[in-house]
Amino acid sequence: MEYRVTPAASLRGHIRLPGDKSISHRYAMIAAVAEGASKISNYSSGADCHSTLGCLRSLGIGIDVDGSTVTVHGQGLDGFQAPPAALDAGNSGSTIRMLSGMLAAQPFPTTIGGDESLSRRPMARIMAPLREMGAELSARDGKYPPLTIHGAKLRAIQYEPPMASAQVKTCVLFAGLHTEGVTSVVERVQTRDHTEVALKAFGAQIEKSGPVISLHGRPLLTAQDLYVPGDLSSAAFFLVAANLLPGSKVVIEGVGLSPSRTKLLDWLLGAGAEIRLMDVGQAAGEMVGTLMVTGRQVRGGVIEGAMTAALIDEIPVLAVLGAMSQEGLTVKDAAELRVKETDRIDTVAENLGRMGVRIATTADGFHVPGGQRFRGAEVDSFGDHRIAMAFAVAGLAADGETTIANPEAASVSFPEFYATLERLRD
Ligand code: S3P
Numbered sequence: 001m002e003y004r005v006t007p008a009a010s011l012r013g014h015i016r017l018p019g020d021k022s023i024s025h026r027y028a029m030i031a032a033v034a035e036g037a038s039k040i041s042n043y044s045s046g047a048d049c050h051s052t053l054g055c056l057r058s059l060g061i062g063i064d065v066d067g068s069t070v071t072v073h074g075q076g077l078d079g080f081q082a083p084p085a086a087l088d089a090g091n092s093g094s095t096i097r098m099l100s101g102m103l104a105a106q107p108f109p110t111t112i113g114g115d116e117s118l119s120r121r122p123m124a125r126i127m128a129p130l131r132e133m134g135a136e137l138s139a140r141d142g143k144y145p146p147l148t149i150h151g152a153k154l155r156a157i158q159y160e161p162p163m164a165s166a167q168v169k170t171c172v173l174f175a176g177l178h179t180e181g182v183t184s185v186v187e188r189v190q191t192r193d194h195t196e197v198a199l200k201a202f203g204a205q206i207e208k209s210g211p212v213i214s215l216h217g218r219p220l221l222t223a224q225d226l227y228v229p230g231d232l233s234s235a236a237f238f239l240v241a242a243n244l245l246p247g248s249k250v251v252i253e254g255v256g257l258s259p260s261r262t263k264l265l266d267w268l269l270g271a272g273a274e275i276r277l278m279d280v281g282q283a284a285g286e287m288v289g290t291l292m293v294t295g296r297q298v299r300g301g302v303i304e305g306a307m308t309a310a311l312i313d314e315i316p317v318l319a320v321l322g323a324m325s326q327e328g329l330t331v332k333d334a335a336e337l338r339v340k341e342t343d344r345i346d347t348v349a350e351n352l353g354r355m356g357v358r359i360a361t362t363a364d365g366f367h368v369p370g371g372q373r374f375r376g377a378e379v380d381s382f383g384d385h386r387i388a389m390a391f392a393v394a395g396l397a398a399d400g401e402t403t404i405a406n407p408e409a410a411s412v413s414f415p416e417f418y419a420t421l422e423r424l425r426d
Contacts (some may be wrong), residue, residue: 113146376400
Protein backbone atom coordinates (compact mmCIF):
# COMPACT_ATOMS: atom_id res chain seq x y z
CA MET A 1 0.00 0.00 0.00
CA GLU A 2 1.01 3.62 -0.56
CA TYR A 3 -0.21 6.96 0.73
CA ARG A 4 0.16 10.11 -1.36
CA VAL A 5 0.75 13.46 0.28
CA THR A 6 0.41 16.65 -1.72
CA PRO A 7 1.76 19.96 -0.42
CA ALA A 8 -0.60 21.95 1.84
CA ALA A 9 -0.79 25.73 2.30
CA SER A 10 -1.74 25.56 5.97
CA LEU A 11 -3.66 23.47 8.50
CA ARG A 12 -6.69 24.83 10.33
CA GLY A 13 -9.27 23.35 12.67
CA HIS A 14 -10.10 21.64 15.96
CA ILE A 15 -9.22 18.01 16.62
CA ARG A 16 -9.39 15.44 19.44
CA LEU A 17 -6.98 12.54 19.51
CA PRO A 18 -7.28 8.88 20.48
CA GLY A 19 -6.35 8.08 24.06
CA ASP A 20 -2.73 8.06 25.10
CA LYS A 21 -1.03 4.79 24.20
CA SER A 22 1.15 4.58 27.33
CA ILE A 23 -1.75 5.28 29.68
CA SER A 24 -4.14 2.90 27.88
CA HIS A 25 -1.74 -0.05 28.27
CA ARG A 26 -1.26 0.66 31.96
CA TYR A 27 -4.95 1.13 32.76
CA ALA A 28 -5.84 -2.16 31.04
CA MET A 29 -3.08 -4.17 32.75
CA ILE A 30 -3.68 -2.75 36.21
CA ALA A 31 -7.47 -3.09 35.80
CA ALA A 32 -6.93 -6.79 34.99
CA VAL A 33 -5.30 -7.41 38.39
CA ALA A 34 -7.69 -5.13 40.31
CA GLU A 35 -10.88 -6.38 41.98
CA GLY A 36 -14.01 -5.71 39.90
CA ALA A 37 -14.96 -4.12 36.59
CA SER A 38 -13.07 -1.00 35.46
CA LYS A 39 -14.53 1.16 32.71
CA ILE A 40 -11.86 2.88 30.61
CA SER A 41 -13.10 5.60 28.23
CA ASN A 42 -11.19 7.02 25.25
CA TYR A 43 -9.00 3.89 25.25
CA SER A 44 -6.39 4.10 22.48
CA SER A 45 -7.66 2.86 19.12
CA GLY A 46 -4.11 1.81 18.25
CA ALA A 47 -3.36 -1.82 17.45
CA ASP A 48 -0.68 -1.87 20.18
CA CYS A 49 -3.18 -1.25 22.94
CA HIS A 50 -5.50 -3.85 21.43
CA SER A 51 -2.60 -6.32 21.53
CA THR A 52 -2.54 -5.73 25.28
CA LEU A 53 -6.27 -6.51 25.46
CA GLY A 54 -5.73 -9.69 23.41
CA CYS A 55 -2.99 -10.88 25.78
CA LEU A 56 -5.14 -10.16 28.84
CA ARG A 57 -8.06 -12.07 27.31
CA SER A 58 -5.77 -15.07 26.71
CA LEU A 59 -4.94 -14.89 30.42
CA GLY A 60 -8.64 -15.35 31.22
CA ILE A 61 -9.63 -11.71 31.75
CA GLY A 62 -13.09 -10.74 30.48
CA ILE A 63 -12.94 -7.58 28.36
CA ASP A 64 -15.82 -5.78 26.60
CA VAL A 65 -15.05 -3.23 23.91
CA ASP A 66 -17.69 -0.73 22.86
CA GLY A 67 -16.11 1.83 20.52
CA SER A 68 -13.39 3.50 22.54
CA THR A 69 -14.83 2.36 25.88
CA VAL A 70 -13.24 -0.74 27.32
CA THR A 71 -14.53 -2.61 30.35
CA VAL A 72 -11.98 -4.86 32.02
CA HIS A 73 -13.33 -7.45 34.47
CA GLY A 74 -10.46 -7.56 36.94
CA GLN A 75 -9.80 -10.83 38.79
CA GLY A 76 -7.42 -9.59 41.48
CA LEU A 77 -3.69 -10.18 41.84
CA ASP A 78 -4.03 -13.98 41.57
CA GLY A 79 -6.69 -14.09 38.84
CA PHE A 80 -4.75 -14.91 35.65
CA GLN A 81 -5.24 -18.36 34.13
CA ALA A 82 -2.68 -20.28 32.08
CA PRO A 83 -3.14 -19.15 28.44
CA PRO A 84 -4.07 -21.78 25.84
CA ALA A 85 -1.26 -20.64 23.49
CA ALA A 86 1.63 -18.18 23.26
CA LEU A 87 0.65 -14.55 23.86
CA ASP A 88 0.92 -12.23 20.86
CA ALA A 89 2.15 -8.70 21.65
CA GLY A 90 2.10 -7.73 17.94
CA ASN A 91 4.35 -4.70 17.38
CA SER A 92 4.13 -3.56 20.98
CA GLY A 93 7.27 -3.27 23.09
CA SER A 94 5.19 -1.84 25.92
CA THR A 95 2.94 -4.92 25.99
CA ILE A 96 5.72 -7.49 26.12
CA ARG A 97 7.98 -5.62 28.53
CA MET A 98 5.35 -4.40 30.98
CA LEU A 99 3.12 -7.50 31.00
CA SER A 100 6.19 -9.71 31.56
CA GLY A 101 6.43 -8.17 35.03
CA MET A 102 3.03 -9.66 35.90
CA LEU A 103 3.72 -12.95 34.09
CA ALA A 104 6.89 -13.45 36.15
CA ALA A 105 4.71 -13.97 39.24
CA GLN A 106 2.30 -16.58 37.80
CA PRO A 107 2.29 -20.23 38.86
CA PHE A 108 2.37 -21.31 35.19
CA PRO A 109 4.79 -20.73 32.31
CA THR A 110 3.90 -18.27 29.54
CA THR A 111 5.45 -17.63 26.15
CA ILE A 112 5.04 -14.13 24.73
CA GLY A 113 6.24 -12.89 21.33
CA GLY A 114 5.22 -10.61 18.50
CA ASP A 115 5.84 -9.48 14.94
CA GLU A 116 9.11 -9.31 13.06
CA SER A 117 10.03 -5.85 14.39
CA LEU A 118 9.27 -6.82 18.00
CA SER A 119 11.32 -10.00 17.54
CA ARG A 120 14.42 -7.81 17.05
CA ARG A 121 13.94 -5.67 20.15
CA PRO A 122 16.14 -6.16 23.23
CA MET A 123 14.61 -7.96 26.20
CA ALA A 124 17.71 -8.46 28.39
CA ARG A 125 16.74 -5.19 30.07
CA ILE A 126 13.69 -6.84 31.66
CA MET A 127 15.10 -10.34 31.97
CA ALA A 128 17.86 -9.20 34.37
CA PRO A 129 15.62 -7.67 37.06
CA LEU A 130 12.95 -10.39 36.75
CA ARG A 131 15.62 -13.07 37.28
CA GLU A 132 16.87 -11.15 40.31
CA MET A 133 13.31 -11.28 41.66
CA GLY A 134 13.26 -15.07 41.25
CA ALA A 135 11.63 -15.78 37.86
CA GLU A 136 13.20 -18.03 35.23
CA LEU A 137 13.25 -16.68 31.69
CA SER A 138 14.53 -17.82 28.34
CA ALA A 139 14.60 -15.93 25.05
CA ARG A 140 15.62 -16.38 21.44
CA ASP A 141 19.42 -16.01 21.33
CA GLY A 142 19.19 -15.25 25.04
CA LYS A 143 17.78 -11.76 24.52
CA TYR A 144 15.08 -11.46 21.84
CA PRO A 145 11.36 -12.39 21.74
CA PRO A 146 9.69 -14.76 22.03
CA LEU A 147 10.25 -14.94 25.76
CA THR A 148 9.30 -17.91 27.88
CA ILE A 149 8.67 -16.96 31.46
CA HIS A 150 8.51 -19.52 34.27
CA GLY A 151 6.86 -17.59 37.05
CA ALA A 152 7.81 -17.91 40.70
CA LYS A 153 7.03 -16.50 44.10
CA LEU A 154 8.93 -13.26 43.60
CA ARG A 155 11.01 -11.33 46.10
CA ALA A 156 11.08 -7.56 46.33
CA ILE A 157 14.26 -5.89 45.10
CA GLN A 158 15.73 -2.45 44.60
CA TYR A 159 16.66 -2.05 40.95
CA GLU A 160 18.44 0.67 39.00
CA PRO A 161 17.88 0.24 35.25
CA PRO A 162 21.06 0.89 33.25
CA MET A 163 19.08 2.90 30.66
CA ALA A 164 16.28 5.47 30.93
CA SER A 165 13.22 3.28 30.32
CA ALA A 166 9.66 3.63 31.57
CA GLN A 167 8.93 0.13 30.27
CA VAL A 168 11.66 -1.42 32.42
CA LYS A 169 10.57 0.61 35.45
CA THR A 170 6.99 -0.55 34.92
CA CYS A 171 7.98 -4.19 34.44
CA VAL A 172 9.77 -4.20 37.81
CA LEU A 173 6.93 -2.40 39.58
CA PHE A 174 4.31 -4.75 38.08
CA ALA A 175 6.36 -7.71 39.30
CA GLY A 176 6.64 -5.93 42.64
CA LEU A 177 2.84 -5.86 42.96
CA HIS A 178 3.04 -9.62 43.59
CA THR A 179 5.75 -9.59 46.29
CA GLU A 180 5.35 -9.34 50.05
CA GLY A 181 7.90 -6.55 50.39
CA VAL A 182 8.70 -3.09 49.05
CA THR A 183 10.04 -3.00 45.50
CA SER A 184 12.05 0.08 44.51
CA VAL A 185 13.26 1.43 41.21
CA VAL A 186 16.03 4.00 41.19
CA GLU A 187 15.60 6.34 38.27
CA ARG A 188 18.55 8.68 37.63
CA VAL A 189 16.93 10.13 34.50
CA GLN A 190 13.20 10.64 34.89
CA THR A 191 10.93 8.81 32.44
CA ARG A 192 7.15 9.01 31.99
CA ASP A 193 5.43 8.37 35.32
CA HIS A 194 2.04 7.03 34.18
CA THR A 195 2.57 3.75 36.03
CA GLU A 196 3.10 5.50 39.34
CA VAL A 197 0.08 7.77 38.80
CA ALA A 198 -2.15 4.88 37.67
CA LEU A 199 -1.15 2.51 40.48
CA LYS A 200 -2.01 5.24 42.97
CA ALA A 201 -5.39 5.79 41.26
CA PHE A 202 -6.17 2.06 41.72
CA GLY A 203 -5.23 2.23 45.42
CA ALA A 204 -1.60 1.07 45.61
CA GLN A 205 0.83 2.61 48.07
CA ILE A 206 3.64 4.06 45.99
CA GLU A 207 6.02 6.86 46.93
CA LYS A 208 8.81 8.80 45.32
CA SER A 209 11.77 10.06 47.29
CA GLY A 210 14.41 11.72 45.13
CA PRO A 211 15.24 9.21 42.38
CA VAL A 212 13.74 6.24 44.29
CA ILE A 213 10.22 4.99 43.56
CA SER A 214 8.92 2.49 46.13
CA LEU A 215 5.88 0.25 45.84
CA HIS A 216 4.37 -1.78 48.69
CA GLY A 217 3.58 -5.30 47.47
CA ARG A 218 0.22 -7.10 47.48
CA PRO A 219 -1.93 -3.93 47.52
CA LEU A 220 -5.70 -4.10 47.32
CA LEU A 221 -6.35 -2.66 43.87
CA THR A 222 -9.97 -1.66 43.28
CA ALA A 223 -11.73 -1.18 39.94
CA GLN A 224 -11.97 2.39 38.64
CA ASP A 225 -13.81 4.41 36.00
CA LEU A 226 -11.10 6.21 34.05
CA TYR A 227 -10.76 8.58 31.12
CA VAL A 228 -7.63 8.35 28.97
CA PRO A 229 -6.42 11.79 27.81
CA GLY A 230 -5.47 12.32 24.15
CA ASP A 231 -1.97 11.24 23.20
CA LEU A 232 0.59 14.08 23.33
CA SER A 233 2.97 12.02 21.17
CA SER A 234 0.26 11.93 18.47
CA ALA A 235 -0.37 15.67 18.97
CA ALA A 236 3.33 16.20 18.17
CA PHE A 237 2.71 15.50 14.47
CA PHE A 238 0.19 18.34 14.25
CA LEU A 239 2.28 20.71 16.37
CA VAL A 240 5.18 20.20 13.97
CA ALA A 241 3.01 20.33 10.83
CA ALA A 242 1.56 23.68 11.93
CA ASN A 243 5.07 25.06 12.41
CA LEU A 244 6.15 23.89 8.96
CA LEU A 245 3.18 25.72 7.43
CA PRO A 246 3.06 29.32 8.68
CA GLY A 247 -0.50 30.62 8.75
CA SER A 248 -1.76 27.37 10.33
CA LYS A 249 -3.88 27.38 13.46
CA VAL A 250 -4.76 24.03 15.06
CA VAL A 251 -6.58 23.45 18.33
CA ILE A 252 -6.04 20.03 19.92
CA GLU A 253 -8.53 19.32 22.68
CA GLY A 254 -8.23 17.05 25.70
CA VAL A 255 -4.53 16.20 25.39
CA GLY A 256 -2.60 14.49 28.20
CA LEU A 257 -0.17 16.97 29.76
CA SER A 258 1.71 14.83 32.25
CA PRO A 259 4.70 16.88 33.42
CA SER A 260 6.78 13.80 32.58
CA ARG A 261 5.80 14.24 28.90
CA THR A 262 5.51 18.02 28.40
CA LYS A 263 9.25 18.57 27.86
CA LEU A 264 8.13 18.38 24.23
CA LEU A 265 6.16 21.58 24.71
CA ASP A 266 9.00 23.20 26.69
CA TRP A 267 11.41 22.40 23.88
CA LEU A 268 9.10 23.71 21.15
CA LEU A 269 8.40 26.90 23.09
CA GLY A 270 12.13 27.34 23.71
CA ALA A 271 12.69 26.96 19.96
CA GLY A 272 10.25 29.80 19.30
CA ALA A 273 6.95 27.98 18.66
CA GLU A 274 3.67 29.67 19.60
CA ILE A 275 1.59 27.20 21.61
CA ARG A 276 -1.11 28.19 24.08
CA LEU A 277 -2.38 25.93 26.84
CA MET A 278 -6.06 26.18 27.77
CA ASP A 279 -8.68 24.44 29.91
CA VAL A 280 -6.15 22.57 32.02
CA GLY A 281 -7.69 20.00 34.38
CA GLN A 282 -7.10 16.51 35.78
CA ALA A 283 -8.34 12.97 35.14
CA ALA A 284 -7.33 10.22 37.61
CA GLY A 285 -4.21 12.16 38.56
CA GLU A 286 -3.18 12.87 34.94
CA MET A 287 -3.13 16.46 33.67
CA VAL A 288 -5.29 17.18 30.60
CA GLY A 289 -5.70 20.35 28.54
CA THR A 290 -6.21 21.96 25.16
CA LEU A 291 -3.33 23.12 22.97
CA MET A 292 -3.59 25.88 20.38
CA VAL A 293 -0.67 26.12 17.98
CA THR A 294 -0.16 29.03 15.61
CA GLY A 295 2.28 28.08 12.87
CA ARG A 296 5.55 29.91 12.40
CA GLN A 297 9.13 28.99 11.55
CA VAL A 298 11.03 27.95 14.68
CA ARG A 299 14.69 28.53 15.53
CA GLY A 300 15.69 24.89 16.13
CA GLY A 301 18.21 23.88 18.79
CA VAL A 302 19.71 20.93 20.66
CA ILE A 303 18.07 17.93 22.35
CA GLU A 304 20.35 16.15 24.82
CA GLY A 305 20.59 14.47 28.23
CA ALA A 306 17.37 14.19 30.23
CA MET A 307 15.53 16.11 27.48
CA THR A 308 16.30 13.30 25.02
CA ALA A 309 14.76 10.69 27.34
CA ALA A 310 11.70 12.88 27.92
CA LEU A 311 10.80 13.32 24.25
CA ILE A 312 12.35 10.20 22.73
CA ASP A 313 9.19 9.27 20.75
CA GLU A 314 8.89 12.72 19.21
CA ILE A 315 12.43 12.89 17.79
CA PRO A 316 11.56 11.58 14.28
CA VAL A 317 9.04 14.36 13.68
CA LEU A 318 11.29 16.94 15.36
CA ALA A 319 14.00 15.97 12.85
CA VAL A 320 11.56 16.99 10.12
CA LEU A 321 10.96 20.29 11.90
CA GLY A 322 14.71 20.79 12.30
CA ALA A 323 15.30 20.70 8.55
CA MET A 324 13.02 23.70 8.00
CA SER A 325 14.02 25.57 11.16
CA GLN A 326 16.37 28.54 11.09
CA GLU A 327 19.32 26.90 12.85
CA GLY A 328 18.69 23.17 12.50
CA LEU A 329 18.47 20.40 15.09
CA THR A 330 21.17 18.49 16.96
CA VAL A 331 20.19 15.35 18.87
CA LYS A 332 22.57 13.72 21.38
CA ASP A 333 22.37 10.88 23.94
CA ALA A 334 19.76 9.08 21.84
CA ALA A 335 21.22 5.57 21.43
CA GLU A 336 17.77 4.25 22.48
CA LEU A 337 16.45 5.44 19.09
CA ARG A 338 18.38 2.60 17.51
CA VAL A 339 16.29 -0.04 19.34
CA LYS A 340 12.78 1.30 18.73
CA GLU A 341 10.31 -0.18 16.21
CA THR A 342 13.05 0.56 13.67
CA ASP A 343 16.52 2.03 14.07
CA ARG A 344 15.05 5.52 14.01
CA ILE A 345 18.38 7.25 13.42
CA ASP A 346 18.81 5.24 10.22
CA THR A 347 15.19 5.39 9.05
CA VAL A 348 14.95 9.16 9.63
CA ALA A 349 18.27 9.67 7.79
CA GLU A 350 17.20 7.43 4.90
CA ASN A 351 13.90 9.26 4.34
CA LEU A 352 15.38 12.75 4.80
CA GLY A 353 18.02 11.81 2.23
CA ARG A 354 15.33 10.67 -0.24
CA MET A 355 13.63 14.05 0.22
CA GLY A 356 16.86 15.90 -0.56
CA VAL A 357 17.56 16.95 3.03
CA ARG A 358 21.07 16.77 4.50
CA ILE A 359 21.65 14.98 7.83
CA ALA A 360 24.79 13.76 9.58
CA THR A 361 24.29 10.81 11.93
CA THR A 362 26.33 9.65 14.92
CA ALA A 363 26.19 6.51 17.06
CA ASP A 364 23.67 8.16 19.38
CA GLY A 365 22.16 11.06 17.49
CA PHE A 366 22.28 13.30 14.44
CA HIS A 367 22.53 16.85 13.17
CA VAL A 368 20.09 18.25 10.61
CA PRO A 369 21.15 21.68 9.30
CA GLY A 370 18.34 24.26 9.16
CA GLY A 371 17.02 26.31 6.27
CA GLN A 372 16.42 23.28 4.00
CA ARG A 373 13.48 22.40 1.75
CA PHE A 374 11.84 18.99 1.26
CA ARG A 375 11.65 17.59 -2.23
CA GLY A 376 8.62 15.36 -2.92
CA ALA A 377 9.91 11.77 -3.04
CA GLU A 378 9.11 8.12 -2.38
CA VAL A 379 9.72 7.39 1.28
CA ASP A 380 8.99 4.32 3.40
CA SER A 381 7.62 3.82 6.89
CA PHE A 382 9.83 0.73 7.17
CA GLY A 383 6.92 -0.63 9.24
CA ASP A 384 7.37 2.04 11.94
CA HIS A 385 4.32 4.10 12.89
CA ARG A 386 6.21 7.21 13.95
CA ILE A 387 8.31 7.21 10.76
CA ALA A 388 5.13 6.93 8.62
CA MET A 389 3.52 9.90 10.36
CA ALA A 390 6.67 12.05 10.54
CA PHE A 391 7.16 11.79 6.78
CA ALA A 392 3.50 12.41 5.97
CA VAL A 393 4.07 15.70 7.82
CA ALA A 394 7.25 16.37 5.81
CA GLY A 395 5.25 15.76 2.63
CA LEU A 396 2.86 18.59 3.49
CA ALA A 397 5.73 21.08 3.27
CA ALA A 398 7.51 19.50 0.28
CA ASP A 399 7.87 20.76 -3.27
CA GLY A 400 5.83 18.18 -5.20
CA GLU A 401 4.12 14.95 -4.24
CA THR A 402 5.42 12.49 -1.65
CA THR A 403 4.42 8.84 -1.47
CA ILE A 404 4.78 6.79 1.68
CA ALA A 405 5.20 3.04 1.30
CA ASN A 406 3.65 0.91 4.06
CA PRO A 407 1.63 3.81 5.52
CA GLU A 408 -0.61 1.42 7.46
CA ALA A 409 2.15 1.15 10.09
CA ALA A 410 0.58 4.30 11.62
CA SER A 411 -2.30 2.18 12.89
CA VAL A 412 -0.33 0.70 15.78
CA SER A 413 -0.74 4.00 17.62
CA PHE A 414 -3.04 6.22 15.52
CA PRO A 415 -5.31 4.55 12.92
CA GLU A 416 -7.16 7.84 12.31
CA PHE A 417 -3.98 9.81 11.57
CA TYR A 418 -4.32 10.30 7.79
CA ALA A 419 -8.04 11.15 8.00
CA THR A 420 -7.32 13.69 10.76
CA LEU A 421 -4.55 15.27 8.69
CA GLU A 422 -6.84 15.51 5.62
CA ARG A 423 -9.52 17.22 7.70
CA LEU A 424 -7.13 19.99 8.75
CA ARG A 425 -6.01 20.95 5.25
CA ASP A 426 -7.03 24.47 4.44
C1 S3P B 1 6.86 3.84 26.73
C2 S3P B 1 8.15 4.12 27.04
C3 S3P B 1 9.16 4.46 26.04
C4 S3P B 1 8.52 4.88 24.73
C5 S3P B 1 7.43 3.95 24.30
C6 S3P B 1 6.35 3.89 25.35
C7 S3P B 1 5.94 3.50 27.82
O1 S3P B 1 9.97 3.32 25.80
O2 S3P B 1 9.50 5.00 23.72
O3 S3P B 1 6.86 4.40 23.08
O4 S3P B 1 4.71 3.51 27.60
O5 S3P B 1 6.41 3.25 28.91
P1 S3P B 1 11.21 2.92 26.75
O6 S3P B 1 10.70 2.60 28.07
O7 S3P B 1 11.83 1.77 26.04
O8 S3P B 1 12.10 4.12 26.77
